[in-house]
Amino acid sequence: MSEEKLSGAELVVRSLEYMNISTIFGLPGGAILPAYDPLYDSPIRHILARHEQGSGHMAEGYAQATGELGVVIATSGPGATNLITPLTNALMDSTPLLAITGQVASEAIGNDAFQEAYTVGLTMAATKHNYLITNAEEIPQILLEARHIATTGRPGPVLVDIPKDILNQKVEWIEPKLVDLPGYKPTLEPNPKMINQAADLIKKAEKPILYVGGGIIHSKANEELFELATKFQIPVVTTLMGRGAFPDGNELCFEMPGMHGNYTATTSIQKSDLLIAIGVRFDDRVTANPKFFAQNAKVIHADIDPAEIGKIREPEVPIVGDAKSVITGLIERLEGSDLKTTDWINELNQMKKDYPLSYIQEEKGPLKVPFVLEELQKLSDEDAIVVSGVGQHQMWISQHWNFTQPNTWLNSGGLGTMGYSLPAAIGAQAAYPDRQILALDGDGCFQMTCQELITASTENIPIKIVVFNNGNHGMVRQWQKIFYKNRFSASELTHHTPDYVALAESMGATGLRMIEKSDVKKVFEKMLEINDKPVLVECIVDPEDMVFPMVPAGGSNDVVILNEDDLKKL
Amino acid sequence: MSERILSVLVEDKPGVLARVASTISRRGFNINSLAVGPTNIQGRSKMTIVTELESVEQVKKQLNKLINVIKIVELDPENTIESEVLLLKVSINKDTQTSVIEKASLSGAKSVDVGSDYAVFEMTGASKDLDKLENLLKPFGIIEMIRGGRIAIQTKL
Numbered sequence: 039m040s041e042e043k044l045s046g047a048e049l050v051v052r053s054l055e056y057m058n059i060s061t062i063f064g065l066p067g068g069a070i071l072p073a074y075d076p077l078y079d080s081p082i083r084h085i086l087a088r089h090e091q092g093s094g095h096m097a098e099g100y101a102q103a104t105g106e107l108g109v110v111i112a113t114s115g116p117g118a119t120n121l122i123t124p125l126t127n128a129l130m131d132s133t134p135l136l137a138i139t140g141q142v143a144s145e146a147i148g149n150d151a152f153q154e155a156y157t158v159g160l161t162m163a164a165t166k167h168n169y170l171i172t173n174a175e176e177i178p179q180i181l182l183e184a185r186h187i188a189t190t191g192r193p194g195p196v197l198v199d200i201p202k203d204i205l206n207q208k209v210e211w212i213e214p215k216l217v218d219l220p221g222y223k224p225t226l227e228p229n230p231k232m233i234n235q236a237a238d239l240i241k242k243a244e245k246p247i248l249y250v251g252g253g254i255i256h257s258k259a260n261e262e263l264f265e266l267a268t269k270f271q272i273p274v275v276t277t278l279m280g281r282g283a284f285p286d287g288n289e290l291c292f293e294m295p296g297m298h299g300n301y302t303a304t305t306s307i308q309k310s311d312l313l314i315a316i317g318v319r320f321d322d323r324v325t326a327n328p329k330f331f332a333q334n335a336k337v338i339h340a341d342i343d344p345a346e347i348g349k350i351r352e353p354e355v356p357i358v359g360d361a362k363s364v365i366t367g368l369i370e371r372l373e374g375s376d377l378k379t380t381d382w383i384n385e386l387n388q389m390k391k392d393y394p395l396s397y398i399q400e401e402k403g404p405l406k407v408p409f410v411l412e413e414l415q416k417l418s419d420e421d422a423i424v425v426s427g428v429g430q431h432q433m434w435i436s437q438h439w440n441f442t443q444p445n446t447w448l449n450s451g452g453l454g455t456m457g458y459s460l461p462a463a464i465g466a467q468a469a470y471p472d473r474q475i476l477a478l479d480g481d482g483c484f485q486m487t488c489q490e491l492i493t494a495s496t497e498n499i500p501i502k503i504v505v506f507n508n509g510n511h512g513m514v515r516q517w518q519k520i521f522y523k524n525r526f527s528a529s530e531l532t533h534h535t536p537d538y539v540a541l542a543e544s545m546g547a548t549g550l551r552m553i554e555k556s557d558v559k560k561v562f563e564k565m566l567e568i569n570d571k572p573v574l575v576e577c578i579v580d581p582e583d584m585v586f587p588m589v590p591a592g593g594s595n596d597v598v599i600l601n602e603d604d605l606k607k608l
Numbered sequence: 609m610s611e612r613i614l615s616v617l618v619e620d621k622p623g624v625l626a627r628v629a630s631t632i633s634r635r636g637f638n639i640n641s642l643a644v645g646p647t648n649i650q651g652r653s654k655m656t657i658v659t660e661l662e663s664v665e666q667v668k669k670q671l672n673k674l675i676n677v678i679k680i681v682e683l684d685p686e687n688t689i690e691s692e693v694l695l696l697k698v699s700i701n702k703d704t705q706t707s708v709i710e711k712a713s714l715s716g717a718k719s720v721d722v723g724s725d726y727a728v729f730e731m732t733g734a735s736k737d738l739d740k741l742e743n744l745l746k747p748f749g750i751i752e753m754i755r756g757g758r759i760a761i762q763t764k765l
């Protein structure tokens with residue numbers, strides 16, 4: 039084999055095969071064309087997106103559903119710039135992504151050549167790391183390094199930019215070496231001293247709360263978390279990125295805290311005397327004004343990324359390490375201790391009864407998103423994967439859907455990227471052809487990436503899309519109601535354009551519509567029966583509905599707005 | 609808040625300065641001085657970053673996240689030797705020539721080029737001594753001044 043010369047492009051494809059990559063997402067163009075040629079003969083499945091943003095979100099959806107690397111490939115210039123949103127999205131939500139981009143020929147770099155963009159510069163702050171390859175021989179090693187960086191430590195996106203002449207350069211395959219990067223050695227095993235200190239605090243706590251997030255899911259630590267919480271009777275709240283890390287419905291699960299979290303979850307943190315924060319980053323959507331956040335609590339903060347610790351809140355016990363090892367360590371050190379948390383759990387359960395999440399679905403009135411969601415969940419599989427857009431519907435899903443397994447809730451948490459849902463759902467379905475993949479989207483979000491419906495139908499990816507059509511950028515409208523005296527500047531979309539059913543049909547999907555309460559069950563039953571092509575359900579919902587509870591940005595989590603009447607408190 | 613000096617060992621890879629600079633500006637950190645140069649180790653460069661930030665811990669952690677950053681040491685000011693290089697061109701005339709050269713050499717600067725209407729001095733030393741030289745020569749009219757950024761090394765192991 040060492041005699042045989044391969045082109046850089048062949049090395050790219052062979053490296054992907056070497057890394058057992060089975061599916062990639064992309065869209066060709068001049069600079070990356072050499073790589074598309076060997077791909078034609080490769081067993082790797084390439085899914086042709088209709089826009090590079092879509093291909094990036096597809097790779098993210100694939101990665102978030104599986105916990106494995108997602109791969110996206112694009113051409114130079116506009117291909118690469120179109121990837122910036124998904125790359126930044128993946129950086130914010132710690133999704134392992136490998137982006138391979140073509141670049142103009144080495145000698146043209148810097149000359150403003152046709153379709154030249156300074157991709158490495160443009161994506162420096164949008165990736166965990168990036169590379170410009172200058173010699174084809176480096177390709178296998180750098181791609182392996184890129185995967186290593188993307189998938190270990192705190193996962194994230196890595197971009198590899200390859201000039202066209204390098205893709206055409208003929209060299210020998212050099213077997214990649216084990217990756218050893220002098221400046222990159224993530225700490226996985228926590229310092230036992232810190233674990234001891236944490237355990238001592240936990241033993242003394244009367245009102246502990248496990249505040250957990252996406253880190254649990256990345257670390258596949260949900261079983262350990264379950265053991266820690268249930269064995270020692272510690273209540274749990276799960277952030278937007280951590281939904282599914284601990285099962286909703288368990289009597290210790292109080293679900294999501296924060297801006298649109300439920301009253302009990304948000305308040306439990308305010309009343310807690312010990313926050314056990316694992317795989318979370320004290321995001322402002324959770325803390326509101328951090329000055330008023332958990333003022334009575336000591337904090338144990340465990341994260342794999344040392345830069346998260348002390349960034350927003352200085353913890354009493356900082357722990358750098360992988361969530362799974364941290365939790366295992368805590369369980370060992372707590373063995374035999376008997377936490378006196380019964381009163382605390384009772385207090386929280388009483389609170390949950392007193393301040394439930396509520397909505398009113400009138401028999402003849404317009405549909406309400408929470409009602410529709412609850413009906414859909416009754417009909418769908420336990421392991422269905424729910425993929426959301428960004429806006430009111432996203433918050434309602436997080437509030438009202440019961441997540442019982444990790445990796446069943448995909449959304450754009452950190453960046454809040456509209457347009458994420460449909461392509462990410464395609465990515466998830468590409469990974470799991472036989473599972474129910476539900477893209478539950480807003481009408482505004484859907485319009486940002488709806489061309490990917492064509493990708494779904496041409497690639498036989500039978501995702502199920504529900505467009506919550508409230509004729510509005512609902513979340514924007516809600517803020518305009520509350521903070522801008524009902525001046526609805528540029529938030530109206532109209533209910534009737536486009537005709538979603540016709541649009542779906544024109545793109546090779548089945549289109550359905552629900553308007554009234556009596557439609558819901560039968561339309562969803564029909565939707566769930568269709569498994570040979572994508573199906574879209576337009577669900578016409580109340581444009582005036584608002585998401586509550588709400589803590590306004592920069593406010594205090596002590597003041598939770600529970601309903602419209604409560605807005606007077608502001 | 610007193611100054612903090614970070615000695616940052618990096619891989620000598622293309623773009624490493626841009627990554628460090630981008631991280632610093634992205635996070636809104638202010639820096640007083642940044643100097644880069646090769647080290648005695650093949651493929652490794654050293655950056656000396658001087659900042660006054662209380663949030664120096666965050667700077668360190670964010671820079672440490674860069675794959676090409678190998679090690680960051682915060683130097684203990686008590687046991688640190690600092691140095692900076694300066695080149696300064698000042699106007700002179702027949703009347704001022706002698707006094708300018710005398711003042712400069714008393715401050716520790718070396719004259720490297722003297723013309724009929726200008727003189728160029730070079731000086732290496734602690735930054736505050738370079739400041740003094742600048743102030744001393746200001747009245748004569750500084751035409752151009754360049755400083756190389758502060759570098760520092762810890763004396764004890």
Ligand SMILES: Cc1ncc(C[n+]2csc(CCOP(=O)(O)OP(=O)(O)O)c2C)c(N)n1
Nearest residue numbers: 429430431456480481482483510511512513
């Ligand atoms: C790319 C992008 N642009 C703008 C925004 C700001 N934004 C947040 S929510 C929202 C409205 C979303 O509307 P829709 O998808 O209809 O969801 P709804 O709130 O109505 O449920 C907008 C414009 C964003 N998050 N992302």
Ligand SMILES: [Mg+2]
Nearest residue numbers: 480481510512
């Ligand atoms: Mg809407």
